Every structure is written in C-alpha cells, then in structure tokens.
Amino acid sequence: MKYTFLLFVSFSFALFAQNSNETKSSIAKPLIAKDTLSQKIWLDSLLSKMTLDEKIGQLFMVQAYSNKDEKHKQEIINLIEKYHIGGLIFMQGSPEKQINLYNDYQSKSKVPLLIGFDGEWGLSMRIKPSFAYPWNMTLGAVQNDSLIYQVGKQIGNHCKEVGVHINFAPVVDINTNPKNPIIGNRSFGENRENVTQKSIAFINGMQSVGVLANAKHFPGHGDTASDSHKTLPVVNFDMKRLDSIEMYPYKQLAKSNLASVMVAHLDVPALKTEKGRPTSISKKVITDLLKNKIEFKGLVFTDALNMNGVASYTTSDQVALEAFKAGNDMLLIPVDVEKGIATIHKAITDSLISEKRLDSSVIKVLQAKYWAGLNQLELLKTTNIQQRIHTVEDDLLFKKVAENAITLVKNNQDFLPLKRLDTLSIASISLGDEGSSEFVKTINKYKEATIVKGVDQNNFKNKLVTYNTVIIGIHKSDANPWKSYEISNAEIRLINEISKTKTVILTVFASPYSLLKLNGFKNISNIIVAYQNNSVFQSVAAQQIFGALPFLGKLPVSVSKQHNVGSGIVTESIHRLQYGTPEEVGMNSLKLSxxxxxxxxxxxxxxxxxxxxxxxxxxxxxxxxxxxxxxxxxxxxxxxxxxxxxxxxxxxxxxxxxxxxxxxxxxxxxxxxxxxxxxxxxxxxxxxxxxxxxxxxxxxxxxxxxxxxxxxxxxxxxxxxxxxxxxxxxxxxxxxxxxxxxxxxxxxxxxxxxxxxxxxxxxxxxxxxxxxxxxxxxxxxxxxxxxxxxxxxxxxxxxxxxxxxxxxxxxxxxxxxxxxxxxxxxxxxxxxxxxxxxxxxxxxxxxxxxxxxxxxxxxxxxxxxxxxxxxxxxxxxxxxxxxxxxxxxxxxxxxxxxxxxxxxxxxxxxxxxxxxxxxxxxxxxxxxxxxxxxxxxxxxxxxxxxxxxxxxxxxxxxxxxxxxxxxxxxxxxxxxxx
Structure with a gap:
C-alpha cells in the first residue's frame, strides 16, 4: 500500500512538472487548494482509474433544468452514467427542485459533478423565488469596493446553498458602446480601472466562501452592436486598443486567484484568427494569448456552444473538437455530447491531440472540484432554503449598495439636498412604464407633494401653476438588465418644457444611458441617476433628495460631454429622519414584530x-x-x-x-x-x-x-x-x-x-x-x-x-x-x-x-x-x-x-x-x-x-x-x- 501511494504521488508530480507550453498552462495556481498534497492524492486516485472516454467526459458541462419533466431528468442521468460528463449548469427552475436534482444527479456520478450557474446578480437570474442583487452597472457607481466584495460573498453563500460550485460571474467586459444589446447593465461600466477593481472585489468575495468565480467574456464583449446569442459580433479594433481596453481586466486578473475565464464567440480580426472563426474556438486566442501571453492559469470555459455565434460555424461535434483543440478546459452547453466525445476520442486515438493535452484539462477540472469541496461530497437539504438564500444580511447589503450607488449628476446652485421646505410647493410626476409608489410615498414622508397625473405638453402649465418645484421620476422596468431604458421622445419634450419654468428634480430609475437622449440636459436643474426601479432604490433616492442620506455614487459611464464617467456630486447628510429596517440600527425585527x-x-x-x-x-x-x-x-x-x-x-x-x-x-x-x-x-x-x-x-x-x-x-x-x-x-x-x-x-x-x-x-x-x-x-x-x-x-x-x-x-x-x-x-x-x-x-x-x-x-x-x-x-x-x-x-x-x-x-x-x-x-x-x-x-x-x-x-x-x-x-x- 505504501508503494502504491508513492506511485500516485510521483505520477501527479510528473504531470505537474512538464515543461511544454501545453502543460505549463495547466499549472493552475488559482485552483490549488491549501492542502496541496491531499488535493493531489485525491486527484491522482481518480485520474489513474479513468478510461479515455471518462476523461473526455470531464470536459463537458451540460445544461440542466429544474422546471422540466421526468424525461429531461432521465436524459441528464443518461449523460452522467453513460458519458461521464464533468458538470452541469443549472438553468431555470426553483431552489427546492434544484437541490433535489443536485442530490439525485450527484448520486449517479462516479466522479462528483462540478455544478455551474449563470448568476451574475444572484440566483434570481435563473431560479425563483430567490434574491437578486443590483446589476453590475449599478455596482460600478459604488465607490466603496468593500461593498462589492460583500455582494460577491453573499452571492457565493447563496450558490453554495443550492449546490453551485462555479458561478459564471462577474462580467468584466468594459462597456464602451451604449448600444450594446447584450452587455450594458451587466458591465461595471466603461472605465477599465473601475471595472477591474470591481471585478477583483467581487471575485475575492465569492471565492472567499468556496465558490469559483468566472471572468467573462474574453477577449472583451463590451463594444459590440450585436448579440453573440444570435450572430457572430465583430470587434474591429487594433491590438493597441484591444490591449489597453478590452483585455486590460484579464491581464490584471491573471495575477490574482481568479478561478476561471469564459471565452466569447467573437470575430476579432486583429487577433489574426481565421476569417469568421469565433474566438471561442481559436488556439491563437485561447492558448497563445490567454494562457501563454497573459499567463492565465485557471480553468478556461467556452461560452455556451449552442449560441449562434459559434453553433453556425460548423457541425456540433466539430465545434466541440475545435473548442478543445483551441485550449478550452470545459465545453459549456455542447449541442451533442455523444458526438462531441466520440469526435474528440477519435482525434486522440488518431494522435491529432495528445492525451497529455487532455490530462492537463482534466487535472484542472479535478483541481476545481477539490477546491470547491467535492472531495467530501455532501447531499443538500431543502429545509428553510428560502430563509437561507434571502437573509437579513442580504436586505441590509442591498440597501447599502443603493445608498452608495445612486448618483447626483447635476445640482444647480446646490439645490439638493432640499433644505428650506417651508419655501417649497412640490408636485410629483411619474413617467415611464413601471410603478413609482415607494418613491412618491417616501417623498411625502418629508414634505407633502401633490401627485399630478395625466400631464402632457398641452396641460402642464395649468396643472403645475401653483408649484415651484417638480420632482419627475422616470420609472423603467427592473425585471432584467436588458429591458429598455430609453425615455420616450414625448417624455423628453415634456421634461424640457417643464424645466424652462420650474425647478425640476429629474430622477431616473434606469440605466444612466437613458440620459443620452436629453442632449446635455441644459434646462434641467437637477438630475439623479438611481439605476434601478425597485422599492429600495425608490426609497433611498427620496431620502437623498431630502438630505436624510448623502449622495455618494459616481457615474460608471459617460452620459454627456460635461458629465462623463467618474463624475458625480457627493453631498452630506443634513440629519433628517431616515427610513430603514431594525437590523440597520441594531434591533431585532422578529422581536419588534x-x-x-x-x-x-x-x-x-x-x-x-x-x-x-x-x-x-x-x-x-x-x-x-x-x-x-x-x-x-x-x-x-x-x-x-x-x-x-x-x-x-x-x-x-x-x-x-x-x-x-x-x-x-x-x-x-x-x-x-x-x-x-x-x-x-x-x-x-x-x-x-x-x-x-x-x-x-x-x-x-x-x-x-x-x-x-x-x-x-x-x-x-x-x-x-x-x-x-x-x-x-x-x-x-x-x-x-x-x-x-x-x-x-x-x-x-x-x-x-x-x-x-x-x-x-x-x-x-x-x-x-x-x-x-x-x-x-x-x-x-x-x-x-x-x-x-x-x-x-x-x-x-x-x-x-x-x-x-x-x-x-x-x-x-x-x-x-x-x-x-x-x-x-x-x-x-x-x-x-x-x-x-x-x-x-x-x-x-x-x-x-x-x-x-x-x-x-x-x-x-x-x-x-x-x-x-x-x-x-x-x-x-x-x-x-x-x-x-x-x-x-x-x-x-x-x-x-x-x-x-x-x-x-x-x-x-x-x-x-x-x-x-x-x-x-x-x-x-x-x-x-x-x-x-x-x-x-x-x-x-x-x-x-x-x-x-x-x-x-x-x-x-x-x-x-x-x-x-x-x-x-x-x-x-x-x-x-x-
């Protein structure tokens, strides 16, 4: 037994000590556990017993749903038992059903499954009911990065409760194109330093609780005008621009303990890929650039292989083979697992790919599983799951983010926060297509404001004649980050007309990009970007208007020549009553109830x-x-x-x-x-x-x-x-x-x-x-x-x-x-x-x-x-x-x-x-x-x-x-x- 143990150890060290570029890239420092020797022993004990197909299976991460029928469940079990897939990415469903399926699927797998999840702003991105944190664009306005760390940590805690080991977050794309149809609010903004620092904080927070992070979408999806889910976007910049903007976060993150990177389906001519060849299946992009030049040592994932940006390039099995040959370690959401494994198997047996190349990726996959605690696999319980994935700490942190993100963009003659309430007669107007009740209700806690409805360009003068101050709220859907944020032309004309004769406080509960159509907003006295339209952001924004809370946020993107990225007016509290929760002040809400x-x-x-x-x-x-x-x-x-x-x-x-x-x-x-x-x-x-x-x-x-x-x-x-x-x-x-x-x-x-x-x-x-x-x-x-x-x-x-x-x-x-x-x-x-x-x-x-x-x-x-x-x-x-x-x-x-x-x-x-x-x-x-x-x-x-x-x-x-x-x-x- 002692001799066998030494064989395992020497085999492992031999694999880790290869000098070729291919094996160098497998020395994944971010995936190395603290108990290094135990990790290697566990890894060797699995790797030495695997057949070739079992190794190949570890490369595949298949999508699984918790809101589908028994037939879907049996299909997944078949993939686990017959094709030995390495992981699952859970999609739509509920927390309870996901936990039950997690237990069932893990019990069927010889090697513990690595469970992935696309939860950029939390579990709510895919499964409900669950908690949603603010979008990255909102987080990008926060100047206190420790809050971003806490958000990452809490999302990590939620992931662990439902059996997620790797969360495909954060998006580290630098969104320099306001018309980007797929990134937008998912980005921390347009400033490379801000995006990088926010990404590091988020990653460190999530990985601190044992959930692997994933930076996406390499080499950079922030300045595209099309969606890689539907087509292959072209990023037509030279290497100088790509190096200084798009790839900047990855160069910094490669020096950190980032666990993984996701490669996008993009056409980037400057990277000298074959014409029309997606970056996600390009060896020049993944092995030569990401692994060797940038020296990223963690797991490399493809973006979903069922997306049109890559799926239309060639057959599904060839896509899988090309993705693996390019240097990816895990193939996310392959179209045909059976054909993909067979094609890769044939390429290895035909000596088109070495088995050492396969081992280098399998080792990293197994390292990630050990790092995530899968060497001691435990089944999960659904007991009190809703209380575990939506805690008091989540509510407190969410509100703290709102307080630190909401940005005072313009403040004519220091009008805000409002001070002389006895001199103000306030009208409140709600525009947009979503609710405004909490905003209006909170305004009225400080000063009675008349809710004026049915305002248009024909009647606004008569309806507003007795008011000297008009608070206009733009309320857009908060359902997901892709919802339209644009203010209609009619609303823009109305805002501009009212602003000519009244002191206006325009508060936009939507992306800061919504201000782009206001043409510099010269007439509007005061402008606030509140980023998201939910009850917490509405309440906080109203409290800031009246000085109970200070304005602290800075714009993560540019909205005009005068108001570019990083601008924002910071104010101080003038000590009016605030509104919050018992735990914010050290009281127990259960006892108060x-x-x-x-x-x-x-x-x-x-x-x-x-x-x-x-x-x-x-x-x-x-x-x-x-x-x-x-x-x-x-x-x-x-x-x-x-x-x-x-x-x-x-x-x-x-x-x-x-x-x-x-x-x-x-x-x-x-x-x-x-x-x-x-x-x-x-x-x-x-x-x-x-x-x-x-x-x-x-x-x-x-x-x-x-x-x-x-x-x-x-x-x-x-x-x-x-x-x-x-x-x-x-x-x-x-x-x-x-x-x-x-x-x-x-x-x-x-x-x-x-x-x-x-x-x-x-x-x-x-x-x-x-x-x-x-x-x-x-x-x-x-x-x-x-x-x-x-x-x-x-x-x-x-x-x-x-x-x-x-x-x-x-x-x-x-x-x-x-x-x-x-x-x-x-x-x-x-x-x-x-x-x-x-x-x-x-x-x-x-x-x-x-x-x-x-x-x-x-x-x-x-x-x-x-x-x-x-x-x-x-x-x-x-x-x-x-x-x-x-x-x-x-x-x-x-x-x-x-x-x-x-x-x-x-x-x-x-x-x-x-x-x-x-x-x-x-x-x-x-x-x-x-x-x-x-x-x-x-x-x-x-x-x-x-x-x-x-x-x-x-x-x-x-x-x-x-x-x-x-x-x-x-x-x-x-x-x-x-």
Missing part, C-alpha cells in the same frame, strides 16, 4: 378601534405600522397617513417648542411670576405663581376645570343658545365642533374662571392643563399671532411636518382624520377633526393643552428635533442648553418626577407612566385619547403610539388598565440587540 400581537389584542378586546405605532432609532424609522379601523364598524382602515387627536401630546409637540423659542427670545424667565406676564392676574393669588412651578405641575392650580358645564342648559344639557350658534358670525366665531360656534366673549369668562378658582392648599405635584391655557395668552399677546400660526411658521413648515397641526379640517378631508368620540354630553356629535378636549374646543381647538392632530411620522420629526437638541434638517431651532434646562427634573426632593413640561420616568415601579426600562434622560408624554410619545437620548430611540381609545366613549380605559402603551415600550427595549 410582537407588537402586531399586542395590536391585535387591543382591537379584538375593543380597547381601541385602531392604532399607529412607530419606532425610530439612531435617526432612522425602523418600524411604522397602522392597525385596525377608524371605528368598530370597520368601514375605513387606519393607514400611516391617518391623523389622530393627540390630546395632551399637544403639550410637548405644540406648546413646548414655542415655549423654548420664547424662552430664548426673553419673552419670559423661569423665575417670572404669572402676574409679571399676565397683568390681569397680578392682584389675584395666581399672580405669585412661578413659571417653573407651573411647568413642573406643582403650582397649586387645579388639575382641570370643566368650563363647558356652565354653558349647558341645566335641563336638556344642550349648549345654551346664549353662548352657541349653529353658524359662524355675529360674535359667534369660536368653532367648537361642526355647526357649533361659541360666542367670542366667553373666552374672557374662561380666563376669569381660572383667576377666581381657589388654588390647592398644597403646592405638591398635581398634573394640570391650566398653565397651558394661560401661556397661550402670554404667547399670543407677545407675538400677535395665534399658536397654530406660530407653530407652523417656526417649526412644522420647515420640519416638513405637514401632518402635525391644529384645526386639521382647514387642510385635510374629514376621512383622513380618525374620530375621537361620539360626544353625547357637550357637542352631541361624532368628533372627527374637531378637538376632543372640551377646554381646547372652547378656544377654537388651539391651545397648549390640547388641540394638535398628527400622524406618527410627523410626531417623530419633532421628537427627533429634541433628541438632536435643537437641530433638524441643517436648521437650528433652539440651543442645546435650552433643551437641556427644560429636560431636567428640578424637584425630585419633592417627589416630583416631572421636568419642565416634559414627563420623565417615575422614580419607582409604582407609577407605570413608562415601562420603567428607559433611562432617566428620557422624556415624553401621554395623551387622554390613547396617545404616547417617548424619546431616550441614551438609546437614541423614539417610540410613538397613537389610538382613539376614547371612541365611541371616553369611559373606556382598558388601554390604560392593561398598560398597553408601556408593554409595547418594553417590547421595543427588548428588541435592542445587546
């Missing part, structure tokens, strides 16, 4: 008809969902744009920012008395109340006063005609509800009632809404504007918080607002868009106590402003120290947890105003209608809960009794990955 269960309990147990929940961390919204309906009759579903009556959240979202502004502007000081600020109270006990005590809820004011009761008839309990009228006018101008207008002068009575209501004996902590009625008067007296106007002008308009406002019926339709109660005690109607709080209603719905309406998304903007301590969207609203001074519990020694206006976590577990799982730095508030907003600087986390638990009656407080809001808060904390 448990919120769904609690929401379903809330609805099923009638704690509230519906609700909204939002979670943001590290300036990124990672969970935003709506549940249930407006009412229990289930006529209208809640969506993320539905507006809720925020009740006491108004204190921190409406009053608080104005109080901070007024404080900085010296309108008041914390040690001022109420008498100092409102002279009408100077001669009353309230005159000595300190601002700091009122803000901390320990001034001695009553919790609340039911002002409205004095305005009701004592018998009928209806609003007294003395104080109310069904129509506005004649001194009845305060809108309390629909068709209920209060007499203006009664507001003075409310302030007088506050003045004459005795203070409590103790000045301990007691939550009170009365200070917020008083400060309304202080602010409005000083600024001579109402609170709703002050809030909009100073905060919400520039924040882009269009859905955070008072008196929402002045702007939105009633069906966009969730009803808060069926009022049978005061206004006697459904309250939908009119404030629920009775006192706030008597001020026309505008106070610091209540009256604000909003959705979770726009509330999050204000809460993020607080976490940023005064800065949002590059605008400074107040100083950090101002916020810090208000977010402080001054009276802990008096058992008062409150900061100034802001609520704080309780000191112990007796009071469950939070989950008792947040930091002492955290702050927020709850609202009577079933609302809650909380932020924690320590974890940089925002949590918002909105509901209408008061519908149909405020007597229902199951939501509070079951601690629903704080239970969800605990879930959110638990979802943070430690």
């Amino acid at each position: 448990k919120i769904d269960s609690i929401a379903n309990i809330v609805i099923s147990e009638k704690m509230s008809p519906g609700l909204q929940v939002l979670v943001a961390k590290n300036n990124k919204v990672v969970f935003e969902k709506s549940y249930g309906y407006y009412t229990y009759d289930k006529h209208q579903k809640v969506n993320n744009n539905s507006l809720y009556d925020l009740a006491s959240l108004t204190k921190i979202l409406g009053a608080f920012p104005l109080y901070l502004k007024a404080f900085e502007e010296g309108v008041y000081h914390l040690d001022d008395t109420l008498g100092d600020l409102l002279p009408m109270y100077k001669d009353s006990p309230l005159g000595n109340l300190l601002v700091i005590d009122m803000f901390a809820h320990q001034s001695g004011l009553k919790a609340w006063i039911p002002f409205y009761l004095k305005t009701l008839d004592s018998v009928s309990h209806q609003p007294m005609k003395k104080w109310y009228h069904p129509t506005k006018g004649n001194g009845y101008n305060v809108k309390v509800a629909e068709n209920v207008f209060m007499k203006d002068e009664y507001i003075d009575s409310i302030y007088q009632t506050i003045k004459t209501t005795p203070l409590r004996d103790k000045r301990d902590y007691l939550y009170s809404g009365l200070p917020f009625l008083l400060f309304k008067k202080i602010l409005e007296n000083h600024y001579h504007k109402s609170m709703d106007v002050l809030l909009a002008e100073n905060f919400t308009n520039s924040l882009g918080a269009d859905k955070l406002l008072y008196t929402p019926l002045n702007k939105y339709k009633k069906d966009s607002i969730v009803p808060s109660e069926e009022d049978n005690y005061y206004r006697h109607q459904r309250l939908q868009g009119n404030v629920h709080d009775m006192a706030a209603a008597m001020f026309g719905g505008v106070t610091g106590n209540a009256g604000l309406f909003g959705n979770a998304n726009d509330i999050a903007k204000m809460m993020q402003l607080y976490l940023n301590r005064g800065i949002y969207g590059s605008h400074k609203y107040f100083k950090p120290n101002t916020f810090n001074n208000f977010n402080k519990s001054y009276f802990k020694n008096r058992d008062n947890r409150r900061a100034l206006i802001l609520d704080k976590p309780s000191f112990d577990s007796k009071v469950l105003n939070t989950c008792n799982c947040v930091s002492s730095k955290s702050f927020g508030h709850s609202g009577f209608t079933g609302t809650f907003a909380w932020a924690d600087p320590e974890t940089n986390l925002i949590y918002i809960f909105l509901s209408n638990r008061t519908y149909p009656s405020m007597d229902n407080n199951l939501l509070g009794k079951k601690d629903i809001r704080t239970n969800i808060q605990q879930l959110i904390q638990d979802a943070i990955i430690k």
